[in-house]
Amino acid sequence: MSTPAGAPTRALDGLPPRRIDYGRLFSLLMLLAPAALLLAVGLLWPFLTMLRMSFLDRYPDPSALTLEYYTLVLGDPYFLRIIGRTFSLALVVTVITAVLAYPVAWFLARSRSRYKHLVFLAVISPLMVSIIVRSIGWTIVLGNEGLINALLHGLGLIDGPLQLMQSFWSVVLGMVHILIPFMVLSIASVLGKIDPSYAEAAYVMGANPVRTFLKVTLPLSVQGIASGSVIVFCLTIGAYVTPVMLGRGKVLVMAMGIFEQMVVTVDWPTGAAVAMVLTMGTMLVLIAYGLFLRRYSRR
Template identity: 65%
Template sequence: MTAIAPSRRRPDLRRGLAATLLLAPGVALLALVLVWPFLVMLGMSLRERFPGPIVFSLAKYAEFLADDYLLTVALRSFSLALAVTALCAVLGYPVAWYLARARSRWAHLVFLGTIFPLLVSIVVRTMGWTILLGSEGLVNAALLRLGLVSEPLRLMQGFWSVVLGMVHVLLPFMVLSIAAVLGRIDAAYAEAASTLGATPLRGFLSVTLPLSVQGIAAGSVIVFCLTIGAFITPLWLGRGHVTVMAIAIHEQMVTLVDWPGGAASAMVLSFATLALLAGYGLLLRRWARR
């Protein structure tokens, strides 16, 4: 027995070494492009001025918490992210269901239509909404031609115009995340619920929806994080009336040349986002246990 034990340990050691060697390049790249810039930005946020003498303090964080403008912008950013995430989940679930369960010959066309926007630049898609919603855009032109309005409507420069543009940009991520999970759910579960007397709606709410929560959660995290960091779409469709944190940080660092202040705003945004995602994950775990 003592002779067999070392021979069993050797394959385990080899597997562990192989796994370490395989993970090392990815971990090193992750540390280089994510962790190191994050630490640099964190260190800059603790400085009183940059460039200048290195004096560490929490003054920039105190200024952020005392600035009503930045707090309003932060609240708007999270409201935008929540609205976009909720709409993407509601609109994307039926499309994901069709892609995962439909046996129609048109399913591949729906799939191509879902991923096709990902092949086009976000700037181009955002400019497309400008052509549609602008004062001289297609929507206002049609309304004027039909006599429904006497002057162009201000369809841009508003919160919901930015929401519309962000939903168009990020909806494919939600659809693909949910469809990947729905495709792995065995249809026998729904058939069993129907056999036990459950209506289609009851079977969906009791069986399919809980089993697809992982896809909704994955898509929600992706959409929420991408919306929080969005810059081009809020800038272009908001036209200065819908300022989000990305735009405010850009103004602090580029316009005001306040690098520590911009870094502090970025750190507050990052930590608040991580806290929300951690709470969201905790709620999902508790809900799954129940």
């Protein structure tokens, strides 16, 4: 017996048609409303404001729309160097953080040691201290009169202080120290959910520990690495305090360029264009990373 067009498919199985529970839907919308409002006010509205500002010929009294500032940012060697350095810094910090965090996350997720809780406290302890305080701590360690130079001079290995700060790698060191807890916690949360029977099955089939890790454990923990990488990458892209304090004006990143244009030179359209380039570039990198992970998971 045929059914009329548009009839509920559940009727074919002798079940009553599914009805929408408007009360439950309203409750769900009310629960989501505060977060949606906060997202709109704290993210979408500033983003749209900056996007509009980047196309204005001047601010706060615009007379026309223009692409002049995007041409300036994308065609000026000064800004191109800052863009390249910013994304290079984010990529290097993300890779180093992932490599260093994985063994720690493995220990936290798989070890039965009684010292595991102490390791966990050591991992999250940097989160209890302000980024400014941690950056100042690295200046004390790496400065010309800091701990490392004093130790090397006391051992007679150097005659004068080594220039350990004001370099790309000093900023990398500070960013890795600040962001490694996010990577450890992201990877450990996924490793803890992997069934140990998978590795046991690989051992039974004759796989050695290295092959088991590469073929079983690592692919199953990719989601943890991916989530941690996104967090670390985005936080590094927008970092300002640590590059300022450890780079001492020698390692310019895009956050510093935005501050310089908007606060120092009071050139709001150029600063807005730099912010939009940073945002769009970050989004493109994350989209490409997501597509890569999708292809990897299918394989």
